[in-house]
Amino acid sequence: MQTEKVVDHIVQWLHQYATNAGINGFVIGVSGGIDSAVTSTLCARTGLDLLCLEMPIHQAESQVNRAYRHIDWLMEKHSNVQTQTIQLTPVFDSLVNSFPKVINEEERFMALANTRARLRMTSLYYFAALKKYLVAGTGNKVEDFGVGFFTKYGDGGVDLSPIADLLKSEVYEIAEFLGINEEIIIAPPTDGLWGDDRTDEDQIGASYPELEWAMAMHDQGKTAEDFSGRKQEVLLIYDSFHSSNKHKMIPIPVCEIPEGLK
Structure with missing residues (x-):
C-alpha cells in the first residue's frame, strides 16, 4: 500500500x-x-x-x-x-x-x-x-x-x-x-x-489477520470444505458472521407495491 x-x-x-x-x-x-x-x-x-x-x-x-x-x-x-x-x-x-x-x-x-x-x-x-x-x-x-x-x-x-x-x-x-x-x-x-x-x-473467535484471510478466500469463492484444521475453523467463523450480519451490510428492505395496486 x-x-x-x-x-x-x-x-x-x-x-x-x-x-x-x-x-x-x-x-x-x-x-x-x-x-x-x-x-x-x-x-x-x-x-x-x-x-x-x-x-x-x-x-x-x-x-x-x-x-x-x-x-x-x-x-x-x-x-x-x-x-x-x-x-x-x-x-x-x-x-x-x-x-x-x-x-x-x-x-x-x-x-x-x-x-x-x-x-x-x-x-x-x-x-x-x-x-x-x-x-x-x-x-x-x-x-x-x-x-x-x-x-x-x-x-x-x-x-x-x-x-x-x-x-x-x-x-x-x-x-x-x-x-x-x-x-x-x-x-x-x-x-x-x-x-x-x-x-x-474473544467475541468473534478469530483474529483480524485470520479474518482478512477468510475474507479474501470468501471473495474468491472458497468454502470451508476447501480447507482443514484452523483454516477451516476460521472460514466457518467468518461465513457464520457474514451470513448472520448481512442485514447490517445491505440497504433497508423496502416493500415495493405493484403498480396495479396503487
Whole structure:
C-alpha cells in the first residue's frame, strides 16, 4: 500500500465532501482504539473543525485514559481540534432501570451492549446538528463488510466512512505513518461495549489477520470444505458472521407495491 498517498487521498476526500456539503467539520467518538485514533487524525488533517467526544459508559479506565491521551496529542498537533466529555453512565443506568425485567439475563446483557453504542450515536448527532458537523464513522473493511462487527444504528450510524475500504492491517500501517501513540497500536482491539476487558477476538473467535484471510478466500469463492484444521475453523467463523450480519451490510428492505395496486 502507498501509505502516504492513501492518507492524502482520504484527507482530500474528507475535505471535499464536507466543503461540497457546506459543512463546518466533523464530530467523532474517540474510544482509545486504533480505528477511532486513525480516523480522528485523518479528520484533523483536513484543517476543518473536529470535535472529539469521549463518551464513557462503565468504561475500563485503561480505554478512557488512552482516549484522553490521544485527544491531547491530537490537540497539540492541530489547532482545529476540540474535545468534550459526555458522561453517559448515569444516562445508561437510568435507561436500564426504566426497562422491564427479563427472564434471560444473557439476552438482556447483549441488548444493553448495543444500547451503549446507540446512546453514543445519539450524542454524536446532537453535536453534529448543533455545530453543523458530519459524524465520521470509524469502521474498517473487515468489520463493516466482512463480519458485520458493529451495532446497527449505533457505531454503524454515521454520515461518512473514511476508513471503511481499509483492512485492519492497513489501518495499523496508516497508524504507524501518522505517529499514533504506541499504547493504542499495541492495545488488543475491543468494541468497549461490555465494561470489561474482553477483546474483539474473544467475541468473534478469530483474529483480524485470520479474518482478512477468510475474507479474501470468501471473495474468491472458497468454502470451508476447501480447507482443514484452523483454516477451516476460521472460514466457518467468518461465513457464520457474514451470513448472520448481512442485514447490517445491505440497504433497508423496502416493500415495493405493484403498480396495479396503487
